Amino acid sequence: MALDVQAIRQDFPIFQREVHGKRLVFLDSAASSQKPQAVIDAMTRIYTHSYANVHRGLYTLADEATTAYEDARGKLARFINAADTAEVILLRNATEGLNLVAYSWGEQNVGAGDRIIITEMEHHANLVPWQQLAQRQGAELAYIPVTEAGELDLDVLPGLLADGRTKVVACSLMSNVVGTLPPVTRVAEMAHAAGAIVVMDGAQAVPHQPVDVQTLGADFMAFSGHKMCGPGIGVLWGRRELLEAMPPFLYGGDMIRTVKKTYAQWNDLPHKFEAGTPPIAEVVGLGAAADYLSALGMDAIHAHEREMTAYALERLAEVDGLHVIGPGADRRGGVAAFWMEAAHPHDIASIVDAEGVCIRAGHHCAQPLHECFNLPATARASFYIYNDEADVDALIAALHKVNRLLQR
């Protein structure tokens, strides 16, 4: 079933506004997506009807809030097909999820002389925590290189894994710049065979394609609510055995079973990793977002974005002096990062903004990846459920204007 983009756009109130008198063409969902009315309403409903702090209240309002909060956790567990709802930890953002693993699992399991393997295409969120962990522990940080085509060069992996010193392999399910979809299941098999655990960054994948943590091969996976039609929160999924063996990360209310003056005992999963008051309405909103996406169908969403991406790559090739980085449309998700001979990425973004087109310019929190391409920055368009070919056409027209203004 193809997506009905016109109908979907009606669900998102922001598309009723214009920018500089032009139709809003939002091509920056890889940074953060827009929100449908159903998600906004779910949060408003909590605040206007059932708000109270969760988990510790015995009155009706608190029970309603707790039930809504835990129901949302259940929805998120089903969304990624987690075997166990208690494996779903609700956090600030994907970044916090990856840091939690690097601190709590990492400091317990990675020691001097051990190796951590990541890839050159990681977002800083799945790079700097490992780099700093390696520094703190005296471990080695090794990179799987990225080829000119923007793919992982897995040839180095067997050699890196051979000595058994590798404790963790961290890899993105999809690059937020080149759009590459690495063969993560194969990476995971190799890593597991060598005794390493596998941490996957699902921030760009979970919003856009079906993800099943039971077949993926990951031991941990983090993703962001705000990139999947939800508010600004994040999720960490992890295998129960690993989560249970880990020490807590943040300490405070709700994550304890008992506190004495000289010691404390920890609460059960998932609460052990959720210290203090959570963003209650936001979690409920993210549950509504999972419902919204599931109703559209993750397969349909993925197919729609593939079509959009193929069309976009075709049309971008028409623009004089424009170069897209990364693999072909059949091997990538819905993002296209590019550079132009005549214009700095900042200028591209500013000039197309005047036409109502929102794209991002910069290193997209992936400086080492940009170094592979010898570019300090790129412009990036990314696609989601509310984009169609007319959006791509608007982008292309605006890019021609960039050339008219800045080519000489």
Add this chain to the structure above:
Amino acid sequence: MALDVQAIRQDFPIFQREVHGKRLVFLDSAASSQKPQAVIDAMTRIYTHSYANVHRGLYTLADEATTAYEDARGKLARFINAADTAEVILLRNATEGLNLVAYSWGEQNVGAGDRIIITEMEHHANLVPWQQLAQRQGAELAYIPVTEAGELDLDVLPGLLADGRTKVVACSLMSNVVGTLPPVTRVAEMAHAAGAIVVMDGAQAVPHQPVDVQTLGADFMAFSGHKMCGPGIGVLWGRRELLEAMPPFLYGGDMIRTVKKTYAQWNDLPHKFEAGTPPIAEVVGLGAAADYLSALGMDAIHAHEREMTAYALERLAEVDGLHVIGPGADRRGGVAAFWMEAAHPHDIASIVDAEGVCIRAGHHCAQPLHECFNLPATARASFYIYNDEADVDALIAALHKVNRLLQR
């Protein structure tokens, strides 16, 4: 100017609902407060009008979102009279703020043989992070005791500070159980004279009374947005020199200046401590909450709650076999924790809920404090801007019903 509680209640849509066919009497704001329409609207407006990821976008939507986000930070800085907006760090909750200090400042500055002083009345959020830091670093954890009247016994403090081994004193501005307002400025003077820094837990104070971080004597102070009419986020304020000297806590996007494969350099304050995508609409909502409270006037709010508390303590004394713990009304903020001879706190909360009255039962994340009173749990009523004497009357009537049901 006295508060016009009837008018205020009109601002909070939740008071249009009933519970079990009864008027909603919400006496659990110490756990989390209700939200006025102005706050809900501020968040909805971002989602329906100006949503995009912040800080890295050059297009109009991103600029509007970033401006709204940073404006809100400015409002919060003014709300606590911070000298510098960059000293205001926006986090998940107060708990995360206290953990950030314990990890980032603590691991750098507290070593084996050093001492950390906290009080017996701390919420677990300002207790467990220090307890665990002490364990990790081999430092000593000392407690300022709580007297039978629920006050701090400061007599022990000079002795504890005398040997110069104390690196940090952490203290709440107001107990969330006994309501005590400790003499924090005096504690801070003594601590500073002994060379220690002072971390204050403002979670119960900032929503209820004027707080000026420039005269308070704190080096760090954490508080929660959700207890002051805002959504589920938190704030850490810290002195610039200290924040600048500290290593980052969470690593990822936005908190870096440069990332190379082998090292990274950090961004300026406050971004250094805000890794990844923040809860954008929620921060804007908290800015609106600060505006809302400022318009009522923090002095007026404080005076209103003092009156409410005095009235409540007077009326609670009428209930047979009921015992309030903590100091008199002139020495406490707007909470009253109590126990009843005839009823377990759980039963108290459940039975008054049937009358529409929301109170909390349990240890309120303060187990060591409850141990001082030899009670595993208490029931707690707490007051805010939308409560009036009729709410207290409803509570008292419901408590008489508890006795009727369970006294024998």
Add this chain to the structure above:
Amino acid sequence: MTSDLYREQLLDHYHNPNNYGVLEGADVDVEWDNPTCGDKIHLTAKLDAEGRVAEVMFEGHGCVVSMASSSMFTERVIGKTPEEVAAMSLDDIQEMLGGIRLSMGRVRCALLPLNALKRGMDAS
């Protein structure tokens, strides 16, 4: 929901619990608590030759739900094998309490005697 909790039957068990006390020479002897609220139970049980629950007594303090649940539980489990006890769930307890749906905050209270016995039988 609330009214269900405080209806006559549960209040009777709360005020006049069955099998209140400690069994001499018990095969199972366990203390268990809910630190969140301070509910505490000391549960003792004798097993028959096949390992079935033959006799149970409890002592403790807590809310109406935990105490009434404990009182009713001491009768409900008689004759059960360790496997049958291990298989008992929240649903069974809610049914035992008269078919009520407990709010999330009360689940642990109601489960206090079951969790104590499960733990005690594991250890014995």
Add this chain to the structure above:
Amino acid sequence: MTSDLYREQLLDHYHNPNNYGVLEGADVDVEWDNPTCGDKIHLTAKLDAEGRVAEVMFEGHGCVVSMASSSMFTERVIGKTPEEVAAMSLDDIQEMLGGIRLSMGRVRCALLPLNALKRGMDAS
């Protein structure tokens, strides 16, 4: 706002910058960049006997804002004392660029030459 940035005057400076190149025997020689976007500048300056800026040249690459700002800046700072340079702010740069209000994402670009010179004068 956007149209302001790309009006004739700034584009002229971008395409035909003033004082583009490197000064021989400079008193101030500094490289400075915005890692976020890759804007880079190499700025050289000579000071007169009183320490005032006598001559400035720049080389580099970046967006229209950073390059036009650098070009205009090389003329705007002539004759300024170190204190006067240190006192220059975003407002001055916005005024220099023709009285535009820069969006938050563009502030660092516009400040590139000023920040470079401040840093260079501190070091010299």
